[in-house]
Amino acid sequence: MIVAKRDKKRENTQSRGGRRCELRPGHVLIVTGGRCTEPAYFNGLARVHRARVKVRQKTDSPEKLVRYAKSIFTEDEYDSMWCVVDVDEFDIEAARAEADRQGVGLVVSDPCFELWLVLHFADHRGHIDSGKAACKLLAKHLPGYDKKLDYAAFDDRVEVAIKRAKELPAGNPSTDVWRLVEVLLRH
Template sequence: MLVVCGAEATEPAYFEGLKRARRNPAVTIKIKAKRGDPDTVVRYAAGMRDRAEGTHDEVWCVVDVDEFDLDKAAATAGRLRINLAISNPCFEFWLLLHFEACSAPLTCYGDVAKRLVKHVPGFSKSALRFADYESGIEAAVLRAKKHNVELGFEHGRNPSTGVWALVEKIN
């Protein structure tokens, strides 16, 4: 499995931690970071997959909504057979779900960080400690699934995340 993250710090640190802690030894995971808009991340992932010639049975891109055109990225991902794990407004919403359910709109990273720091004092997106989140993975998956069932999932819905589907594949 290839996981390409649209950020350089938080997402790769989380997935490297999950990779070390995963319970499914049959899953081999390669994690890469590629800064840029989601469409660029998707095209980069497709290029990596194509150059690896069948090494990766699944390819996932982990991206945030931010101010990007997700419709274009979703169309490109569909055409190139790339899975998307989109978080709105940001990946840190997925981290927040490790500790609490949240359905109130979150306008930006700052809104999420204010809530997250209550659970992880000293939280820093540039220095994520996977151990802070490991015990809450199953709860986060359940909360994200419940949220998606109750409100529907689409990348424009705030807040929302599709990261749970990737986490289930890894575990």
């Protein structure tokens, strides 16, 4: 369960051309273990789609990232909180249990976030040995990829990435980044 302060969007009392405009709800807090790629992707998506996002980075285990997200979450500032993590060698089930206890949305990519990026370009369903191998796959579509990215290269492919990610079975490769992206696109 994801902590949410408000269940419905507020309406603006001012109208444009006789139509009422909806105000966007508060920020979405995203905590990620990735230093460059994940923050660049989510901050870029937020700029393009005018989502109100605060991305925090912390290098730690997924379980500790969940606790960190909960410790900095304030209902006055954020509507929901999410952690974006890679499988790596971590105990993801412990992180899932902690996320459930803390009310944090947990987004897991197996083996890593770069799989989500690959899905923007290709319907990749084969096993990926490591994060390094995933980066090599991504570099086929983004020559010179080195963990830094420009979100613009992905924006027109987000919907297809969501579709592809939803179709992947559990295991390697899999990602549920699409869950968070759908939330941000609605914000």
